[in-house]
Amino acid sequence: MARALVAPTAFHLTRSLPALAGDPALQNAVAGGVVGGSLKLFNFLCDGCGVLLLVFGLLLLAHSPRRPALGCLVVSALLLLSALGLGLGLTPALEAAQARGDLTTFDRLHHAYEQISSLVQMPLLLLLALLAAWRDTPTAPRPQ
Secondary structure: OHHHHHHHHHHHHHHHOHHHOOOHHHHHHHHHHHHHHHHHHHHHHHHHHHHHHHHHHHHHHHHOOHHHHHHHHHHHHHHHHHHHHHHHHHHHHHHHHHHHOOHHHHHHHHHHHHHHHHHHHHHHHHHHHHHHHHHOOOOOOOOO
């Protein structure tokens, strides 16, 4: 999300500001700082959503058929682990490469970040759609 929304806006804005005109290094540094800060907040949001999905998965497990609820719980846990890996592993490595000025490593890690986050976002959206559809599906009464 941050890549699709914040990055284009930040880079466009820094290139159109008269105060930064003619200084591509400064433009990139400012835009990169905005995008990096946004990604940190986005990672925090993803972690919180992952925890909520696990909590709701546990509630679903207690009140719904076990097999689908367990599947949602497993997918939620995998998504949370992926988000934590991005936020706690890849993001600090990206920042360190950028601080060193190691653009080759930064580009490689940035590409990996984009691929992993895309793989995480699609199942998350599908899981949310499944949970919304499941919520609206009438269930048979549970045997006592």
